[in-house]
Amino acid sequence: MTSLVSARNVSKSFGNFLAVDDVSFEIEKGRIMGLIGPNGAGKTTLLKAVLGLTDCQGSLSVLGLDPFRQRKELMQNICFIADVAVLPRWIRVSQLLDFLQSVHPKFSRARAEELLQKTDINAKSKVRELSKGMVTQLHLSIITAIDAKLLVLDEPTIGLDIIFRKEFYGNLLNDYFDEERTIIITTHQVEEIENLLTDVMFINHGKVVLDSQMDDIPEKYVELLASTDNAAKAQTFNPIYEKDVFGKKVLTFEGIDRDQLAGLGELRTPDIADLFVAKVKGEAA
Amino acid sequence: MIQSQLALLRREIWEHRAIFVVPVVVAIVMALTSLTGQVTINDIEHIDIAVVGATNMPESARAIALSGIMVGLSSPFVFAMWILTIFYTLDSLYAERKDRSILFWRSIPCTDFETVLSKLLTAVIVIPLVTFVIIMATHLLVLLNVSIWIDFRGGSAWHLIWAAVPFIDNWTATLVLLLALPLWLSPFIGWFLFVSAFSKRSPLLIAASPIVLLPLLEKILFGSVVVAETLFVRAVKMPLFAGLDNMDLLFQGEDHLETLANTELSLLGLMDLGGFLANPNLWLGLLVCGLFTAAAIYVRRYRDESL
Numbered sequence: 001m002t003s004l005v006s007a008r009n010v011s012k013s014f015g016n017f018l019a020v021d022d023v024s025f026e027i028e029k030g031r032i033m034g035l036i037g038p039n040g041a042g043k044t045t046l047l048k049a050v051l052g053l054t055d056c057q058g059s060l061s062v063l064g065l066d067p068f069r070q071r072k073e074l075m076q077n078i079c080f081i082a083d084v085a086v087l088p089r090w091i092r093v094s095q096l097l098d099f100l101q102s103v104h105p106k107f108s109r110a111r112a113e114e115l116l117q118k119t120d121i122n123a124k125s126k127v128r129e130l131s132k133g134m135v136t137q138l139h140l141s142i143i144t145a146i147d148a149k150l151l152v153l154d155e156p157t158i159g160l161d162i163i164f165r166k167e168f169y170g171n172l173l174n175d176y177f178d179e180e181r182t183i184i185i186t187t188h189q190v191e192e193i194e195n196l197l198t199d200v201m202f203i204n205h206g207k208v209v210l211d212s213q214m215d216d217i218p219e220k221y222v223e224l225l226a227s228t229d230n231a232a233k234a235q236t237f238n239p240i241y242e243k244d245v246f247g248k249k250v251l252t253f254e255g256i257d258r259d260q261l262a263g264l265g266e267l268r269t270p271d272i273a274d275l276f277v278a279k280v281k282g283e284a285a
Numbered sequence: 286m287i288q289s290q291l292a293l294l295r296r297e298i299w300e301h302r303a304i305f306v307v308p309v310v311v312a313i314v315m316a317l318t319s320l321t322g323q324v325t326i327n328d329i330e331h332i333d334i335a336v337v338g339a340t341n342m343p344e345s346a347r348a349i350a351l352s353g354i355m356v357g358l359s360s361p362f363v364f365a366m367w368i369l370t371i372f373y374t375l376d377s378l379y380a381e382r383k384d385r386s387i388l389f390w391r392s393i394p395c396t397d398f399e400t401v402l403s404k405l406l407t408a409v410i411v412i413p414l415v416t417f418v419i420i421m422a423t424h425l426l427v428l429l430n431v432s433i434w435i436d437f438r439g440g441s442a443w444h445l446i447w448a449a450v451p452f453i454d455n456w457t458a459t460l461v462l463l464l465a466l467p468l469w470l471s472p473f474i475g476w477f478l479f480v481s482a483f484s485k486r487s488p489l490l491i492a493a494s495p496i497v498l499l500p501l502l503e504k505i506l507f508g509s510v511v512v513a514e515t516l517f518v519r520a521v522k523m524p525l526f527a528g529l530d531n532m533d534l535l536f537q538g539e540d541h542l543e544t545l546a547n548t549e550l551s552l553l554g555l556m557d558l559g560g561f562l563a564n565p566n567l568w569l570g571l572l573v574c575g576l577f578t579a580a581a582i583y584v585r586r587y588r589d590e591s592l
Contacts, residue, residue: 051392053388053391055587071396072394072395072396073394075391075392075393075394075395076394078392079392080388080392082388086384086385086386086388086389087386087389088300088381088384088386088389088390089384089386090299090300090384091299091300092299095296095299098292098295099292099295099296100393102288102289102291102292102295103288103289103292103293103393103394103395104393104394105394
């Protein structure tokens, strides 16, 4: 299968600061990729390169296009919601629909209106009159009504309450996603999207530190909850990270057969947040 | 491409409602002034004599007088239009960064070239056309108002006004002036767009600074006034009027005005559109405008807004 996004040795520096450092990855059609990283790790810079908003070194292809040089063609097939890509506050909902209908060949006004019917958003309202949650609903509705191949979400639910956040991801899966569409998403609230993802990529200091399908995580990674004595034995298997919890040790292993650790304590698959901490802190150690 | 451009132009009118509001406010002020003017002269005795006097004027003189009134009504609009253009262009690429909607606008399939072009076209075509339509409406409104007054005074409004007003000449000349002015002043428009694209704050201050400081610096450092003269000529001496420029019209001696009054007056006849379009300074100005606009497109495309 050809990749929707293909990055080979992509780098981007600002002066002496290397924001993205020789990154390579592929994203295939119909996947939901979570891009996870601490603040300043280079996530946003990488997304900007994918969206053609910034130039970069290396070879980057999105939908077979050079995103920076073929941005107009790209934008017909890509949508993005970023926390900072805010809708203009002066525009009326109806004007927004009129405008998109005129400029976006893949926008379906009927679909957008159908989605907006389910919300409390009034077509005559200006964006400035809507609550933050409603603005995000509006943004997701218009994006869902665009028949785009790739959706990029950069912290889409920041500042929203839990009900809106749950609803957002619910709508994303029910109304937007199908096997023809691909989503890249970054968020700090990893727990909330963990079950959505098909793929996950960790990025730290501009480098990819993990790139895996979610289904492969249980095979590759295991977490051992052990007493201090057993932990000492387990340390011979070179854990990538360890921490103390309530007088016990939690050790995270990469590429170790679970059978080898059997009998040393409780084994489980680390959740994404724990794995992230293990990979990022383990690297630093 | 054309459909997108029209949508982008419509978007500018939605966002910058001043494009309509400013000329409408001027129109309201002019209409009210004409109303209160009538109330005032109503108190003067023997005003009916003026109506009789007007009736006895030769038709050409009446046409000149009425055209003069219409030019008088149009002038504040032209002034307001230029102020509006300055504020519009300075805001056009600055507002989308200030309210952080730029990334939304860049997420739709329109190039930076198309977007910046729509702002330039709004300044040089949309604003003049909107102003023109409102000027015409104001002319009609004020003339209608005067007609009613004349009829009450026993004059014939049809004879005195509607048959005498050189509508086509006056309106065509007004439209030519409204469209020529932004072309002549286009280097400023281009500069304002560029400032709007790059300035982090107070675009008005940043745009005005070199216009004020460069002539001063030149005078202090070299004792010359080349920059000041260039700016002055550009600002007030539009070469649209045949053999004269707009400043000369004001400062010509009385003899000249008398010759004007004795001829069949035509505002269009006063203009030399061919000469204006053939003036190398016009094209030099458009080139400067083009360069600044290209710079504005470049800045919008390549500046790394922190996402």
